[in-house]
Amino acid sequence: MKKVIMGNHALSYGAMLSRAQVISAYPITPQTQVVELLSEMCADGTLDAQFIKVESEHSAMASCIGASVAGARTFTATSAQGLALMHEMLHWAGGGRHPVVMGNVNRSMAPGWSIWTDQNDSLSQRDTGWMQFYCASNQEVVDTVIQAFKVAETLMIPAMVILDAFALSHTYEVVDVPDQALVDKYLPPFKPAIKLTPADPRAFGGLTGAEHYMELRYKLEKDMEKAPALIEETGREYEKLFGRNLGLVDPYRCDDADFVFVTSGTAGYTARVAVDELRKAGIKAGNLRIKVFRPFPFDSVRKVLGKVKKAAVVDRNCSYGAGGIFYQEVKSAVYGRPGMPPLFGYIAGLGGRDITTDSFKEIATDALAKDRPEEEIVWIGVKK
Amino acid sequence: MSQEVKKEKKFTMTLPADELMACGHLACQGCGATLAMRYMLKALGQKTVLCIPACCWAVIDGPYPYSSMDVPIYHCAFETAASTATGVKAGLEMTGDTETTVVAWAGDGGTFDIGIQALSGAAERNEDIIYVCYDNEAYMNTGIQRSSATPYGAWTTTTPVKHFKTRPKKDIVAIMAAHRIPYIATASVSHPEDFFKKMKKAKDIKGTRFFHVYAPCPTGWKSRPEDTVKLARMAVQNGYFPLYEIENGEKTTLNLKLKDRKPVDDYLRLQGRFRHLGPEQIAAVQAEVDARWERLIKGCAA
Amino acid sequence: MRPKKAKKIVFKSAEEMPLMICSVGHQTHNLTGAWRNIRPEIDLGKCIKCGICWKFCPEPSIEVVDEWPVVDYDYCKGCGICAEECPSKCIVMVEERK
Numbered sequence: 128m129k130k131v132i133m134g135n136h137a138l139s140y141g142a143m144l145s146r147a148q149v150i151s152a153y154p155i156t157p158q159t160q161v162v163e164l165l166s167e168m169c170a171d172g173t174l175d176a177q178f179i180k181v182e183s184e185h186s187a188m189a190s191c192i193g194a195s196v197a198g199a200r201t202f203t204a205t206s207a208q209g210l211a212l213m214h215e216m217l218h219w220a221g222g223g224r225h226p227v228v229m230g231n232v233n234r235s236m237a238p239g240w241s242i243w244t245d246q247n248d249s250l251s252q253r254d255t256g257w258m259q260f261y262c263a264s265n266q267e268v269v270d271t272v273i274q275a276f277k278v279a280e281t282l283m284i285p286a287m288v289i290l291d292a293f294a295l296s297h298t299y300e301v302v303d304v305p306d307q308a309l310v311d312k313y314l315p316p317f318k319p320a321i322k323l324t325p326a327d328p329r330a331f332g333g334l335t336g337a338e339h340y341m342e343l344r345y346k347l348e349k350d351m352e353k354a355p356a357l358i359e360e361t362g363r364e365y366e367k368l369f370g371r372n373l374g375l376v377d378p379y380r381c382d383d384a385d386f387v388f389v390t391s392g393t394a395g396y397t398a399r400v401a402v403d404e405l406r407k408a409g410i411k412a413g414n415l416r417i418k419v420f421r422p423f424p425f426d427s428v429r430k431v432l433g434k435v436k437k438a439a440v441v442d443r444n445c446s447y448g449a450g451g452i453f454y455q456e457v458k459s460a461v462y463g464r465p466g467m468p469p470l471f472g473y474i475a476g477l478g479g480r481d482i483t484t485d486s487f488k489e490i491a492t493d494a495l496a497k498d499r500p501e502e503e504i505v506w507i508g509v510k511k
Numbered sequence: 512m513s514q515e516v517k518k519e520k521k522f523t524m525t526l527p528a529d530e531l532m533a534c535g536h537l538a539c540q541g542c543g544a545t546l547a548m549r550y551m552l553k554a555l556g557q558k559t560v561l562c563i564p565a566c567c568w569a570v571i572d573g574p575y576p577y578s579s580m581d582v583p584i585y586h587c588a589f590e591t592a593a594s595t596a597t598g599v600k601a602g603l604e605m606t607g608d609t610e611t612t613v614v615a616w617a618g619d620g621g622t623f624d625i626g627i628q629a630l631s632g633a634a635e636r637n638e639d640i641i642y643v644c645y646d647n648e649a650y651m652n653t654g655i656q657r658s659s660a661t662p663y664g665a666w667t668t669t670t671p672v673k674h675f676k677t678r679p680k681k682d683i684v685a686i687m688a689a690h691r692i693p694y695i696a697t698a699s700v701s702h703p704e705d706f707f708k709k710m711k712k713a714k715d716i717k718g719t720r721f722f723h724v725y726a727p728c729p730t731g732w733k734s735r736p737e738d739t740v741k742l743a744r745m746a747v748q749n750g751y752f753p754l755y756e757i758e759n760g761e762k763t764t765l766n767l768k769l770k771d772r773k774p775v776d777d778y779l780r781l782q783g784r785f786r787h788l789g790p791e792q793i794a795a796v797q798a799e800v801d802a803r804w805e806r807l808i809k810g811c812a813a
Numbered sequence: 814m815r816p817k818k819a820k821k822i823v824f825k826s827a828e829e830m831p832l833m834i835c836s837v838g839h840q841t842h843n844l845t846g847a848w849r850n851i852r853p854e855i856d857l858g859k860c861i862k863c864g865i866c867w868k869f870c871p872e873p874s875i876e877v878v879d880e881w882p883v884v885d886y887d888y889c890k891g892c893g894i895c896a897e898e899c900p901s902k903c904i905v906m907v908e909e910r911k
Contacts, residue, residue: 148602148605148606149598149601149602149605151597151598151601176605177601177604177605179597179598179601179636180636181594181597181632182628182629182631182632182635183628183629183632185590185591185594185629186591186593186594186597186628186629186632189587189588189591189594189595189598189629190594190595190597190598190601191598192587192595192598193562193585193587193594193595193596193597193598193599193600193601193602194598194599194601194602194605195598195602196585196599196602196833197560197598197599197600197601197602197603197606197608198602198603198606199601199602199603199605199606201598201602215588216588216591219587219588222834223833223834224832224833224834283832283833319833320832321831321832321833321835323560323583323585323599323602323603324560324583324603324608324611325557325558325559325560325582325583325611327583328557328578328580328581328582328583328584329578329583329584329835329836329837330572330573330575330577330578330580330583330584330586330835330836331583331584331585331586331833331834331835331836332575332585332586332587332834332835333569333572333573333574333575333576333577333578333584333586333834333836334569334570334573334574334575335574335575335834336574336575339575339576339824339830342824342826342827342830343827343830343834345827346827346830346832349827350832514858517860517861517862520862520880521862521880522862522864522867522877522880522881522882523862523863523864524864524867524868524877525864525868526868528877529814530814530873531814532873533814533815533817533839533840533841534817534841534845534872534873534874534885534887534888535819535839535840535841535842535843535844535845535888536840536843536845536872537840537843538871540848540849540890540891540892540893541871541890541892541893541894542871543871545871545872546869546871549871549873572840573836573840573843575834575835575836576822576824576830576835576836576837576838577819577822577836577838577839577840577842577843578836578838578839578840579815579839579840579841580815581814581815703868703869729892735893736892736893736894737892737893737894737896737897737906738897739871739892739894740869740894740897740898741897741898
């Protein structure tokens with residue numbers, strides 16, 4: 128059924144349709160609407176779930192983990208400072224193999240206080256053993272939450288579904304809200320083989336010596352490596368039921384491109400408009416929007432980049448002292464492989480500064496004028 | 512009693528015989544915390560799950576891949592005993608189990624200090640969990656550093672003799688009473704029948720139930736392992752650790768009236784952590800114990 | 814009740830380990846009797862079957878067999894609480910002989 132909904136509510140609909148059973152969350156701008164709508168859905172019985180109004184994000188994730196290990200499907204949502212506060216517990220969910228699904232609204236880290244978008248908050252958590260999905264439309268948000276539960280619970284790896292603050296969280300778009308009966312067909316109930324129950328008394332997470340720890344992490348990595356194929360497979364399944372494929376990357380006009388932008392989030396849709404305009408001006412441009420960042424889609428990225436002459440990676444984040452994070456990871460994906468193009472790195476849009484089609488044209492002009500990158504970072508739109 | 516009479520006589524057991532805790536665990540000789548766990552489980556039975564944060568019990572149960580318990584345990588992050596238990600309870604209920612008792616089992620560090628936010632949050636929401644703090648009065652698991660449960664005068668590695676702890680012990684029971692939760696009780700490993708009775712009572716109450724259990728630690732208190740029960744008994748009998756209950760944050764019931772409270776000297780003398788205290792400091796300890804006892808009596812139901 | 818003297822667990826590969834970080838074996842494999850320097854000896858002639866030694870053992874390594882207290886020396890750590898608390902003073906801590 129088609130509805131006009133905001134990005135935050137798309138997260139709520141995703142959780143509701145996925146029949147999340149325990150939701151534990153703490154409000155933070157610009158995520159508040161996610162939990163407010165879920166609260167209403169729980170109150171009026173639309174969603175049969177317990178909503179725990181915890182006193183901090185750290186407790187939100189701790190209680191999601193507790194509920195998950197007790198056998199329930201769990202969901203939460205947060206942003207920036209809240210996500211950072213959860214950091215210890217993100218490692219816990221990842222390492223503990225608890226398939227919590229979380230919506231994260233990409234908001235800039237303080238100080239100074241900023242409620243607008245950039246990606247440092249979620250990218251700072253890239254080592255915690257969580258899958259990360261970067262969405263660019265509200266439709267994608269609803270669909271991805273549902274898929275995330277399926278993949279997370281199959282692999283027992285938690286997942287975060289990420290959207291830009293305001294640019295998506297508060298933007299209203301037409302969304303085809305999936306039919307509950309079809310979602311139930313796609314996503315069966317959560318039935319973990321091992322859980323916290325007196326019927327099978329075990330101790331979880333006890334003192335683990337050097338003789339065991341590495342194998343446990345090896346198992347996590349091996350399961351994470353199954354994710355790309357599983358995401359593509361469940362994406363195709365989703366397409367059969369709902370008509371929309373959910374994959375690892377979203378290439379736009381890349382097949383015959385000489386030059387591509389590598390983007391993520393809503394900037395990845397703005398890039399398409401720039402691509403069309405560049406094409407009109409005679410430049411064979413394309414856009415590779417990376418949707419799944421963890422696990423890193425090595426093969427999908429190499430497949431596209433191996434066919435172009437040049438690529439410009441646009442980061443809405445910065446790892447201070449090392450540059451844009453997508454840039455670093457894309458570079459490592461292609462390093463040493465024959466036939467890969469030179470890669471140029473750009474940082475734009477921090478703290479919610481707009482990334483426009485002009486930004487992309489500035490990037491294209493800069494990259495096309497050079498054979499090889501001259502700097503680690505080219506800053507776009509900064510008064511230097 | 513003649514040998515013939517004795518042969519017929521049954522072995523007295525003031526607590527149920529069933530053990531939900533097995534041998535081989537890693538507690539120190541004479542550990543008060545293990546006695547506390549043993550008694551609690553006798554009262555709650557096998558349909559119990561424990562959420563245990565970083566504390567001695569995170570290690571006592573045994574390393575991966577072993578456990579010494581017949582109940583499931585989730586080892587959780589240090590500050591999350593109450594928040595993890597909150598989630599476990601919700602998860603069990605949503606998957607059809609409304610019977611299993613969920614217990615957050617934490618030391619004084621994870622309760623008075625780093626875990627107090629989660630505890631306060633859970634209590635304010637009246638989560639349906641039993642929170643048990645076994646108090647050995649310092650961060651014992653990490654090597655005897657002070658906590659806000661460390662009493663005035665005590666040596667710890669972070670309150671060395673030249674700089675012993677001068678701040679009083681935080682009154683965790685008063686803090687919990689301020690949350691107006693249905694049930695609070697103190698207990699001591701020296702009075703297992705009292706602890707058992709209160710835990711059984713708590714099991715049938717809905718909402719947040721809080722226990723403050725006195726659990727002497729020979730390693731951290733520099734006391735003899737064989738004195739653990741004796742020290743706990745002395746603390747109860749001199750009023751240092753009174754046994755009482757508070758219902759709904761208002762009604763206080765003293766479980767053990769003390770007509771002639773013993774002085775604290777003998778109790779302090781058995782512990783190396785108080786060895787450096789001179790007569791003035793011991794008098795200060797006595798004065799504080801006396802004042803607290805008077806306040807407690809005044810607040811009790813008639 | 815966990816079986817006594819359980820087997821030690823050795824994983825030959827990561828495959829053998831469960832996906833969740835959880836126990837698969839019993840801690841009773843660990844015979845803590847090896848820790849002690851002194852052992853309790855109960856004089857059953859003086860024992861009044863009050864139950865106190867059984868009640869206050871932290872392991873718990875005092876069992877009741879045919880209505881008499883019996884120390885399980887595989888696990889007893891020799892803490893001495895039983896001897897200290899026994900009202901008829903029928904438990905004596907003696908040095909272990911090697």
